[in-house]
Amino acid sequence: MDGKIGHILKQFLPETEIVSIQKLKGGIINQTFLIDTQKQKYILQQINRSVFPDVPVLMANLELITEHLYKKAAKQKPLFPFYTFRYYKTSSGLNYYKHTDKTYWRLSDYIAHSDNIDKQNPQTVQEAGKLYAYFIKQLSDIDLKKIYPVIPDFHDSEKYYQKFLSAVQNNAGKRLFATQSIYAQFVEYKFIIDDFIKLKNNKNIPQRLVHNDTKVDNILFNEKGQAVCVIDLDTCMPGYLMTDFGDAIRSLSNTADEDEPDLKKVSFDLSLYQYFAKGFLSSVHSFILPEEKQRLAFFALLLTYEQALRFYTDYLNGDIYYHTDYATHNLQRTKVQLKLLNEMYAHFSKMEKIVAEL
Numbered sequence: 001m002d003g004k005i006g007h008i009l010k011q012f013l014p015e016t017e018i019v020s021i022q023k024l025k026g027g028i029i030n031q032t033f034l035i036d037t038q039k040q041k042y043i044l045q046q047i048n049r050s051v052f053p054d055v056p057v058l059m060a061n062l063e064l065i066t067e068h069l070y071k072k073a074a075k076q077k078p079l080f081p082f083y084t085f086r087y088y089k090t091s092s093g094l095n096y097y098k099h100t101d102k103t104y105w106r107l108s109d110y111i112a113h114s115d116n117i118d119k120q121n122p123q124t125v126q127e128a129g130k131l132y133a134y135f136i137k138q139l140s141d142i143d144l145k146k147i148y149p150v151i152p153d154f155h156d157s158e159k160y161y162q163k164f165l166s167a168v169q170n171n172a173g174k175r176l177f178a179t180q181s182i183y184a185q186f187v188e189y190k191f192i193i194d195d196f197i198k199l200k201n202n203k204n205i206p207q208r209l210v211h212n213d214t215k216v217d218n219i220l221f222n223e224k225g226q227a228v229c230v231i232d233l234d235t236c237m238p239g240y241l242m243t244d245f246g247d248a249i250r251s252l253s254n255t256a257d258e259d260e261p262d263l264k265k266v267s268f269d270l271s272l273y274q275y276f277a278k279g280f281l282s283s284v285h286s287f288i289l290p291e292e293k294q295r296l297a298f299f300a301l302l303l304t305y306e307q308a309l310r311f312y313t314d315y316l317n318g319d320i321y322y323h324t325d326y327a328t329h330n331l332q333r334t335k336v337q338l339k340l341l342n343e344m345y346a347h348f349s350k351m352e353k354i355v356a357e358l
Contacts, residue, residue: 129279
């Protein structure tokens with residue numbers, strides 16, 4: 001492998017001596033390697049073409065976004081640390097390399113960061129909210145027509161509901177009858193999709209360039225615990241500002257793992273919701289519209305419902321999308337999301353009040 005990677009690196013860094021190559025753990029989409037040279041470090045990634053089949057279009061998006069951020073960072077002095085990175089080009093002028101085995105690779109800057117961060121610490125969560133919102137603000141003047149939707153309908157909850165209905169009708173995995181109580185919960189919360197459809201028809205709520213995968217894991221922190229860099233920009237596409245808020249709340253406010261077998265351990269941490277909202281609104285208060293602010297809490301419900309739909313749909317279809325470790329893995333993931341949704345809904349009035357008062 002090192003021989004292959006060495007060949008790939010020469011396409012980007014033909015005159016650079018490589019000191020070490022280390023495969024990094026963590027990401028579930030792309031393979032990532034830390035490249036150390038005598039002068040600096042880099043990040044090398046093999047792009048997952050099952051998820052991103054059109055690499056030239058994906059990388060055109062990323063070049064536009066990262067160059068935009070890089071130029072702004074050079075001109076502005078934000079009130080807190082903010083770093084960005086750039087993608088390197090090969091001798092042929094492309095910001096990706098297609099190997100002879102038809103794999104695609106890219107090389108970017110390495111941003112130094114701390115690995116010892118508690119992802120559910122109040123300060124960490126507030127910092128994440130602040131930086132994700134600042135990220136949206138920095139991209140607010142990009143022409144959305146120049147950004148290609150590499151994963152169409154990525155957070156269109158209505159489309160996921162339609163796929164859910166098809167899965168129920170087809171019942172390809174013959175699993176519907178044994179999970180009627182789960183199905184009933186989706187029917188009970190159908191009003192969430194109805195409200196989303198009304199929102200899509202509301203022309204007063206704008207599309208913005210957003211991250212679309214706002215886990216705390218997609219932010220780098222320095223040794224002081226400050227959020228300094230947003231990473232994993234592949235899913236940056238036009239969408240709703242509230243989606244980035246809602247997806248972050250879905251992932252960070254759960255007190256348990258996404259596939260926790262003991263549902264008693266699954267609960268919604270309202271205090272972490274408040275910390276993230278505080279950080280988020282501190283960065284968007286200058287441009288967020290009243291209609292967007294009013295919908296922030298709702299999108300926490302929506303994105304949780306959407307993810308539950310996706311897990312359950314895959315379970316009904318026979319586990320063809322998500323990797324599973326056992327027969328009921330997707331079902332357990334579904335149960336966790338529904339438990340989290342139940343808890344959120346019980347606190348919904350408090351969630352709305354917190355946002356309104358910030």
